[in-house]
Amino acid sequence: MGEERGFDGGQIARHIVFAVVIGAVGAGASILLSLAVDLASSLSSRFSWLLFALPVLGVLSLFLYKLLKLPVNLATDTVVNDMRANRRVPAALTPGILAGTCLTVVGGGSVGKEAAVMQMGASLGATVGRPFKLYAVRREHRREGLLEGYAAACGMAAAFSALFFAPLGAAMFVLELVRFKGSVARHAATMLLASFVAYAIAKPIGIGDAIPAVAMPALSWETMAECLVVGLACAGAGALFAAGLTGTRHLMRTRVGKPLVVVVVGGLIIVALVLACSWQRFEGTGAPLLMGALAGHAGSGDFAVKALLTVLALGFGFKGGEIMPMFTIGALLGCALGQLAGVSAPFLAAVGMVSFFAAASRCSLAAFLMGAEIFGLAAVPYVAVGVAAAYLGSRDFGVFGHGLVSHLVRLRTRARAAAQRERSALSGKEVQ
Structure with missing residues (x-):
C-alpha cells in the first residue's frame, strides 16, 4: 500500500487559525516586554545606585529560573537549537525571560529586549x-x-x-x-x-523599537565604496564580538560550571x-546610543565599549538579548568611521547597524530585509x-552558530559521502 500523499485541508485550516492567534499573542508579548523594559530602564537611569545591585539581581534571575524549573543557561542560542531539533520550548520561559531581562536592565546590564522577545x-x-x-500540511510528511x-x-x-x-525581516x-x-521552511x-498579523496589531499602537529614518545620499561610486569599507570593518568587528560572546559563554558554562559564582563575578567586573x-551611558539596552549614532553622534571607541560590556553581561549569564546591542555596536562603528572620513555619519551608522x-x-x-524595511x-x-561585505568578509560562525553557508557545505559533504558509499556498495556487488 503506497504512502498517502497530498494536502490535508484540515491541517491547512489549523495552521491558518494558529498563525492568526499566535500573531495576536506575539504582538501582546512584544508590547508587554517593551513596557516592562522601558520601566526598568527608567528606574536604572533615575537611581544610579542600582548598578551596585547588579550582582544580586543576576542571582535573583538565576533563582527565578530554578523556581520555574528552567535550565539556568537557557539563552537565545539554546532556544534556537531546540527549534532546529523540533524539541519543545518550555512555557515557563515566557515569565522567566521577561523578569530576567528586566532585572538585568534595572541593574544597568548591557542587554537588549529583541532576543528576549524572541525567546x-x-x-x-x-x-x-x-x-x-x-502536523505537516502534506500527508507524506x-x-x-x-x-x-x-x-x-x-x-x-x-x-x-x-x-x-519588520515582518519580512522577522x-x-x-x-x-x-x-x-x-518543517519550518515548508510552512513559511x-x-x-x-x-x-503581529505587525498589523502592534504598528498602530506604536509600542516597540521604532528606528528613525536616515537621509540617503545620491547613488555614486564613492558612497558604494564607503559602504564596502563599513561592511568590511563590521566583518572583523562582528567576528570578534561573536567569538568573544560564544567563547565566554562556553567557558563559563563548561569550565567554571557554577552559575551563581559566575554571575556574581561578572556583575562585580561590570x-x-x-x-x-x-x-x-553604556548601561542598558543601548537604544539611546543607537539613536545618537543615527543622528551622527558617537565617540571613536564607543562601539568597543558597548561590545565589551555586552559580552561580559551575556557571557557571564545575565538574562536578556543580544540583538539590540548588536544593532547599537554596528551603528556606533559606522558613525565613527563616517566622522573619521568626513562623510555622512548618520548614513554610515545605518549601514553599519545592519x-x-x-x-x-x-x-x-x-x-x-530589515535594512530595507527600516530605512526604505x-x-x-x-x-x-x-551586508554582503560583512557576511562574506568574516568567518562563517556567529552568535547563533554556523551560518547558512557552512550548513550547505556540510549537507553537500554528507551527500557526496553517501553517494560514495553507494558507489562502493555497488562496486562490491559487481565484484561478487
Missing part, C-alpha cells in the same frame, strides 16, 4: 500550538510528528515582527536561524502570516569597569553592499 515568542508559540495539534519547532518559530517571528515593525530571520529546516507562508571608566548584525548573527538575508527602498543598494 518569549518561541515559548508562547510552542504553548499555544499544542492544542492545535499541528506526517512522519515528522507534531511540529513543535515550527510552532515555536511562528511565535518567535510574530513577536520579533511586532517589536521591530520571518526571514527565523528561517535563517533554523537554517531553513524542512503561515509563519509569514503570523508576522504580518560594576568596577563602569565606575572606574565612567561608562554609565552590516554588523549580518556578520555577528550570520543571517545576511534577514539583515538585508532608497537604502537597498547601500545595505546590499554593506
Whole structure:
C-alpha cells in the first residue's frame, strides 16, 4: 500500500487559525516586554545606585529560573537549537525571560529586549500550538510528528515582527536561524502570516523599537565604496564580538560550571569597569546610543565599549538579548568611521547597524530585509553592499552558530559521502 500523499485541508485550516492567534499573542508579548523594559530602564537611569545591585539581581534571575524549573543557561542560542531539533520550548520561559531581562536592565546590564522577545515568542508559540495539534500540511510528511519547532518559530517571528515593525525581516530571520529546516521552511507562508498579523496589531499602537529614518545620499561610486569599507570593518568587528560572546559563554558554562559564582563575578567586573571608566551611558539596552549614532553622534571607541560590556553581561549569564546591542555596536562603528572620513555619519551608522548584525548573527538575508524595511527602498543598494561585505568578509560562525553557508557545505559533504558509499556498495556487488 503506497504512502498517502497530498494536502490535508484540515491541517491547512489549523495552521491558518494558529498563525492568526499566535500573531495576536506575539504582538501582546512584544508590547508587554517593551513596557516592562522601558520601566526598568527608567528606574536604572533615575537611581544610579542600582548598578551596585547588579550582582544580586543576576542571582535573583538565576533563582527565578530554578523556581520555574528552567535550565539556568537557557539563552537565545539554546532556544534556537531546540527549534532546529523540533524539541519543545518550555512555557515557563515566557515569565522567566521577561523578569530576567528586566532585572538585568534595572541593574544597568548591557542587554537588549529583541532576543528576549524572541525567546518569549518561541515559548508562547510552542504553548499555544499544542492544542492545535499541528502536523505537516502534506500527508507524506506526517512522519515528522507534531511540529513543535515550527510552532515555536511562528511565535518567535510574530513577536520579533511586532517589536521591530519588520515582518519580512522577522520571518526571514527565523528561517535563517533554523537554517531553513524542512518543517519550518515548508510552512513559511503561515509563519509569514503570523508576522504580518503581529505587525498589523502592534504598528498602530506604536509600542516597540521604532528606528528613525536616515537621509540617503545620491547613488555614486564613492558612497558604494564607503559602504564596502563599513561592511568590511563590521566583518572583523562582528567576528570578534561573536567569538568573544560564544567563547565566554562556553567557558563559563563548561569550565567554571557554577552559575551563581559566575554571575556574581561578572556583575562585580561590570560594576568596577563602569565606575572606574565612567561608562554609565553604556548601561542598558543601548537604544539611546543607537539613536545618537543615527543622528551622527558617537565617540571613536564607543562601539568597543558597548561590545565589551555586552559580552561580559551575556557571557557571564545575565538574562536578556543580544540583538539590540548588536544593532547599537554596528551603528556606533559606522558613525565613527563616517566622522573619521568626513562623510555622512548618520548614513554610515545605518549601514553599519545592519552590516554588523549580518556578520555577528550570520543571517545576511534577514539583515538585508530589515535594512530595507527600516530605512526604505532608497537604502537597498547601500545595505546590499554593506551586508554582503560583512557576511562574506568574516568567518562563517556567529552568535547563533554556523551560518547558512557552512550548513550547505556540510549537507553537500554528507551527500557526496553517501553517494560514495553507494558507489562502493555497488562496486562490491559487481565484484561478487
